[in-house]
Amino acid sequence: MxxxxxxxxxxxxxxxxxxxxxxxxxxxxxxxDVGTGIATANVxxxxxxxxTHDLAFGDVVQGVQKIADKTVVxxxxxxxxxxxxxxxxxxxxxxxxYLWNNTPNNEDRLICAFTTTDADIDTTAVGTPAAHGAGAxxxxxxxxxxxxxxxxxDNILQIFLGGTxxxxxxxxxxxxxxxxxxxxxxxxx
Amino acid sequence: MDxxxxxxxxxxxxxxxxxxxxxxxxxxxxxxxxxxxxxxxTSVILSxxxxxGRLTVQNPTDRPKQVQISFSFGVPVSDSAGNIRxxxxxxxxxxxxxxxxxxxxxxxxxxxEPNTSQVVRFLxxxxxxxxxxxxWARIMVRSQEGETSIPLPTEDDKITTKLNMIMxxxxxxxxxSGNLISKLEVRGTEVFSTDTMVTAFIDMVNRGNVSYxxxxxxxxxxxxxxxxxxxxxxxxxxxxxxxxxxxxIFSGNYAKPFKLEVSISTEGRKDIAAEDLIAGNRIEYxxxxx
Numbered sequence: 001m002x003x004x005x006x007x008x009x010x011x012x013x014x015x016x017x018x019x020x021x022x023x024x025x026x027x028x029x030x031x032x033d034v035g036t037g038i039a040t041a042n043v044x045x046x047x048x049x050x051x052t053h054d055l056a057f058g059d060v061v062q063g064v065q066k067i068a069d070k071t072v073v074x075x076x077x078x079x080x081x082x083x084x085x086x087x088x089x090x091x092x093x094x095x096x097x098y099l100w101n102n103t104p105n106n107e108d109r110l111i112c113a114f115t116t117t118d119a120d121i122d123t124t125a126v127g128t129p130a131a132h133g134a135g136a137x138x139x140x141x142x143x144x145x146x147x148x149x150x151x152x153x154d155n156i157l158q159i160f161l162g163g164t165x166x167x168x169x170x171x172x173x174x175x176x177x178x179x180x181x182x183x184x185x186x187x188x189x
Numbered sequence: 190m191d192x193x194x195x196x197x198x199x200x201x202x203x204x205x206x207x208x209x210x211x212x213x214x215x216x217x218x219x220x221x222x223x224x225x226x227x228x229x230x231t232s233v234i235l236s237x238x239x240x241x242g243r244l245t246v247q248n249p250t251d252r253p254k255q256v257q258i259s260f261s262f263g264v265p266v267s268d269s270a271g272n273i274r275x276x277x278x279x280x281x282x283x284x285x286x287x288x289x290x291x292x293x294x295x296x297x298x299x300x301x302e303p304n305t306s307q308v309v310r311f312l313x314x315x316x317x318x319x320x321x322x323x324x325w326a327r328i329m330v331r332s333q334e335g336e337t338s339i340p341l342p343t344e345d346d347k348i349t350t351k352l353n354m355i356m357x358x359x360x361x362x363x364x365x366s367g368n369l370i371s372k373l374e375v376r377g378t379e380v381f382s383t384d385t386m387v388t389a390f391i392d393m394v395n396r397g398n399v400s401y402x403x404x405x406x407x408x409x410x411x412x413x414x415x416x417x418x419x420x421x422x423x424x425x426x427x428x429x430x431x432x433x434x435x436x437x438i439f440s441g442n443y444a445k446p447f448k449l450e451v452s453i454s455t456e457g458r459k460d461i462a463a464e465d466l467i468a469g470n471r472i473e474y475x476x477x478x479x
Contacts, residue, residue: 051354185359188423
């Protein structure tokens, strides 16, 4: 019995070493890519901001307001922030008052608005616009997002954003565009 | 019998370690699939002796990214409810501690091809008669897709929209000159409690000439000294700051009255290199929870 267990132990240890040999170099290379000449402590706290899905209104019809729902995966705008789990960050969203069609001889503005409940914050990696993770903050004002700690379990924070466009009855047909800017900073540095 | 138990524990430990490695590998793979521009380190420290600094911007994605570097000024401030905000200004900054006018970045704009990185260098040219202390700016690293396409309407009379999601990271830049003093004072502590939560508001003021960077550690203990809950917060006090700390009261046979133990120190920060931290005073006190 004891001998059998010893074999299992040695196989497990061999497996662990092989996995470490296979995976280790890729992780080390990744760290070196980021932090050439920089202290390891700083590499650990690197901050990444990503947009994983644009706020999407789809086709819009003249005279009919269109909502991009923050709880619909295909419509919600999604930002992801990854960094040091537990560290608090300050977030500021610059939201456009309108979208712009700059086609020559066809310029026009398409009004858009964001209500005081158009944002949710999720600090888990499994959360989606439709199904948030545990402890998500919902119905937040995107113009004044609260300072929030990056999730400890997954080192991540996600922002789900909704909005509405208000095309006029004589809105010019065409493609309209605008920028949404998310600024992120650690509050404890 | 004992050796068998010990062996079981060892096997469990090995299995747990294997699982841990698997999770790291999994997360690393996921981050490669979805990551945006990565910026490191999270603070750049310059001084009279070291007037240049660097920061690495990496694009680990499979699409080119357009990156722009600029400067703003802003320090963490709090409202009466203890919420922290960073109000960034990029023009008309009159703050005497602003380094905005004499910091330069090279390069300021770049296109980062997939899986490449770029070092951005900073150069400080401070005025000659700079008073002792620390001067601040925020390095704004702005990134967006290098190639964006606006969707065309499927029919002539249709309207389509495209909202460009732009990401901006505000990195701390500090310039240190002369004799540096890191000193904090607690002006007051207010504590409120419900059946399930203790909320403390700690009002602090910076009495030194550098930002006080450290850790605020709060412990909620019962009358017998048993810990009910605790909360560690990375702290940066540039001028004044009122921090809200929430400590849950977990169910248990805890004896009242409860006590809040507060410890503030510049020690223990793992995200900042030791040589970049300025040692300051330590504050320790406790207060009874009403």
